[in-house]
Amino acid sequence: MTANFDEIAKQLQQELKRRAVDPSSPDLPPMPPTDAPPEQQPIEVTHGNNDMPMVIIRHAPSSQEAQVYCYGAAVTSWTTRGEEHFWVSDQNKWQVGGKAIRGGIPICFPQFGPYGDLVQHGFARVSDWRIRSTTVNEDQSVTAVFGLTSESGQEAMAAWPHKFDAEYSVTLSFAGLETRLSVKNTDDKPFSFTCAFHNYFKTSVVEDARVFGFENLKHLNRLDSDKEMAEQEDSGAGVMLTEETDRIYMNAPEELAAFDFATLKVLKIKKTPTLQDATLWNPFGAEGADPGWKNFICIEPACVTKPATLQPGETWVGAQLLGVE
Numbered sequence: 001m002t003a004n005f006d007e008i009a010k011q012l013q014q015e016l017k018r019r020a021v022d023p024s025s026p027d028l029p030p031m032p033p034t035d036a037p038p039e040q041q042p043i044e045v046t047h048g049n050n051d052m053p054m055v056i057i058r059h060a061p062s063s064q065e066a067q068v069y070c071y072g073a074a075v076t077s078w079t080t081r082g083e084e085h086f087w088v089s090d091q092n093k094w095q096v097g098g099k100a101i102r103g104g105i106p107i108c109f110p111q112f113g114p115y116g117d118l119v120q121h122g123f124a125r126v127s128d129w130r131i132r133s134t135t136v137n138e139d140q141s142v143t144a145v146f147g148l149t150s151e152s153g154q155e156a157m158a159a160w161p162h163k164f165d166a167e168y169s170v171t172l173s174f175a176g177l178e179t180r181l182s183v184k185n186t187d188d189k190p191f192s193f194t195c196a197f198h199n200y201f202k203t204s205v206v207e208d209a210r211v212f213g214f215e216n217l218k219h220l221n222r223l224d225s226d227k228e229m230a231e232q233e234d235s236g237a238g239v240m241l242t243e244e245t246d247r248i249y250m251n252a253p254e255e256l257a258a259f260d261f262a263t264l265k266v267l268k269i270k271k272t273p274t275l276q277d278a279t280l281w282n283p284f285g286a287e288g289a290d291p292g293w294k295n296f297i298c299i300e301p302a303c304v305t306k307p308a309t310l311q312p313g314e315t316w317v318g319a320q321l322l323g324v325e
């Protein structure tokens with residue numbers, strides 16, 4: 001913790017109190033007035049690849065940084081002491097509309113995969129989210145909040161005739177990176193949805209990764225018509241990927257971990273019980289796979305096998321906390 005960061009945090013809090021960020025504003029909130037250069041501020045509202053609006057979040061006391069694009073509210077980078085933990089495809093076009101950003105954490109909502117009438121993985125990842133607020137919290141964690149509502153009239157949502165207000169907050173703290181999705185039913189009739197945090201964790205090579213937490217669980221094998229597969233024996237060595245894998249583990253525990261044998265890095269995932277499933281995916285060079293497939297493993301806390309249902313006025317919250325050792 002540096003005195004400099006304290007000062008920036010204080011100034012930012014004062015500034016945020018002074019002005020309310022208008023959630024419906026199509027413009028990016030202005031930078032907080034501080035003497036420090038933007039690249040040292042806890043929150044930097046800026047532009048990324050292809051000039052797309054994005055937010056950089058910094059937690060200086062733990063040397064963490066995250067980048068979140070407004071398009072898809074996609075987290076595309078999370079570093080601790082300069083080390084990157086997410087894989088992002090070299091093939092991305094970085095264009096608003098049509099294709100989702102591949103890599104980081106795409107949000108699958110209100111539909112996971114092809115299970116429904118919407119586009120694969122729903123519209124959240126191909127929608128423009130608005131920045132609602134940026135805050136340095138009392139415990140020095142730093143949060144950026146993004147919003148998406150049915151009122152925004154984006155084309156990708158047209159096939160989903162429900163009124164909703166979705167809020168996505170991304171926080172860096174001593175505990176790591178937290179992403180939190182809240183969905184409120186603002187309609188006068190109930191609706192159901194499925195969702196996932198589609199984490200693309202960076203691996204040295206995917207064969208070096210071992211995943212812990214899935215032992216003895218049943219899963220649906222998406223490569224075999226979602227056939228329910230028998231329990232796996234717990235060998236104590238974790239689950240290893242040696243071929244194309246696309247599974248949905250049901251009733252996955254609240255804590256999962258991925259270990260990389262080459263770097264000896266452990267990634268820990270904590271998830272809320274509202275995300276009762278977790279998927280495991282790597283295409284292993286199958287036709288159409290991204291050429292970078294060797295360097296990621298997708299472990300995705302998800303609500304798929306038991307869709308969430310919201311009555312009018314109700315709110316659903318699902319969150320994950322990612323930590324690294």
Ligand SMILES: O=P(O)(O)OC[C@H]1O[C@H](O)[C@H](O)[C@@H](O)[C@@H]1O
Nearest residue numbers: 113120121222246247279281298
């Ligand atoms: O190519 P995308 O639409 O981004 O989907 C990528 C992958 O997402 C999930 O992990 C699914 O379980 C996979 O079946 C799918 O291939």
